[in-house]
Amino acid sequence: MALLLIRNDNNYDSWIKALKAEDPKIAVHTPATVENPGDIHMAITWKAPHGVFEKYPELKVIGSMGAGVDHLFEDPSLPQDVPLTRIVDKKLSGDMQEFVLAQCLNYIKNLTGYTQLQKEGVWKPMSYKRVADVSVGILGFGTLGQAVGKKLQKTGFKVSGWSQSKKNIAGIKSYKEDALDEFLEDCEILVCLLPLTPATAEILNQSLFEKLPKGAYLINVARGGHLKDADLIAALDQGALSGAALDVFHTEPLPEDHPFWQRKEILITPHVASVSNAASVASQVVENYKRMERGEELLHQVSQEKRY
Ligand code: NDP
Numbered sequence: 001m002a003l004l005l006i007r008n009d010n011n012y013d014s015w016i017k018a019l020k021a022e023d024p025k026i027a028v029h030t031p032a033t034v035e036n037p038g039d040i041h042m043a044i045t046w047k048a049p050h051g052v053f054e055k056y057p058e059l060k061v062i063g064s065m066g067a068g069v070d071h072l073f074e075d076p077s078l079p080q081d082v083p084l085t086r087i088v089d090k091k092l093s094g095d096m097q098e099f100v101l102a103q104c105l106n107y108i109k110n111l112t113g114y115t116q117l118q119k120e121g122v123w124k125p126m127s128y129k130r131v132a133d134v135s136v137g138i139l140g141f142g143t144l145g146q147a148v149g150k151k152l153q154k155t156g157f158k159v160s161g162w163s164q165s166k167k168n169i170a171g172i173k174s175y176k177e178d179a180l181d182e183f184l185e186d187c188e189i190l191v192c193l194l195p196l197t198p199a200t201a202e203i204l205n206q207s208l209f210e211k212l213p214k215g216a217y218l219i220n221v222a223r224g225g226h227l228k229d230a231d232l233i234a235a236l237d238q239g240a241l242s243g244a245a246l247d248v249f250h251t252e253p254l255p256e257d258h259p260f261w262q263r264k265e266i267l268i269t270p271h272v273a274s275v276s277n278a279a280s281v282a283s284q285v286v287e288n289y290k291r292m293e294r295g296e297e298l299l300h301q302v303s304q305e306k307r308y
Helices: 013-022 090-108 111-119 143-155 177-184 206-210 229-238 278-294
Strands: 002-007 040-046 061-064 135-139 158-163 173-176 189-192 216-220 241-246 266-268
Touching: 002 013, 013 278, 040 278, 061 278, 090 111, 090 143, 090 189, 090 216, 090 241, 090 278, 135 143, 143 158, 158 177, 173 177, 206 229, 229 241
Parallel strands: 002 040, 040 061, 135 158, 135 189, 158 173, 189 216, 216 241, 241 266
Antiparallel strands: none
């Protein structure tokens, strides 16, 4: 019985080191070191090549190395009868909290605008907003969305969240799936933290932007596939949105000729909001490996039906 790591960037050292430190008895392989594919019972992956799971007939668990699992479902040959898991980690949530808080503060205090003015040698005071006067809405109010919401609320923002099921969190207004329009009415800043599924793909589109308060600000830290790129450009041109902070894109790295690069109102970061750290998540991978061996319920299992 062995654990297989598969990554698109072949960056295995930190994962092998962290898993060995957690439990040196577990046999950990990369695709290059597997001698007998039948030995592989669990695969932990990040953007594995499509079709790869067919090589391992005894797989009992397939896990994502991150919180998102859309990369697994993109593979048409993903086995439908093998349980899937993902990462839920305090450090991942903490990093996302800090990143989104930084983006919200940057926006209401115009810091990116001043960076641009400094380059031009221009001294031009601009009006700013106070956190207590700003409403932030979070699309996708799950593990990361709730962590971010609590942080923003603690900082003084007015916070609401939108999810399939209603949540009960003190001081935060929770909206169910069917109340999207009502939720959007009050979002001066909209943060996307949804999983990418057929139901949420391109949800950030013209029709949604029109339901936000005029001049709202968009923060997309979920997936590039949530955004209709051309609709964002149009919304900026028409003033429906005043700007956007984008950490994720349809194609990463963002192609050199993509129009987003030319827009001063768009702040681009290279998918760095919150990155899984092998040392931090190795214990839950090892715990799931042992649960699999014992035939017990797995941690952080993903629904094949809901796709998150
Ligand atoms: P969760 O599964 O914990 O939360 C997902 C939330 O979205 C839940 O509240 C769920 O509702 C809601 N949701 C899902 N589908 C719908 C729908 N159709 N309508 C309304 N609400 C819906 O995920 P996480 O919070 O852990 O992660 C969210 C995403 O963040 C990941 O999938 C990943 O893509 C992205 N991410 C980005 C990173 C970055 O660095 N930029 C880093 C890590 C993650 P309910 O609670 O009712 O089920």
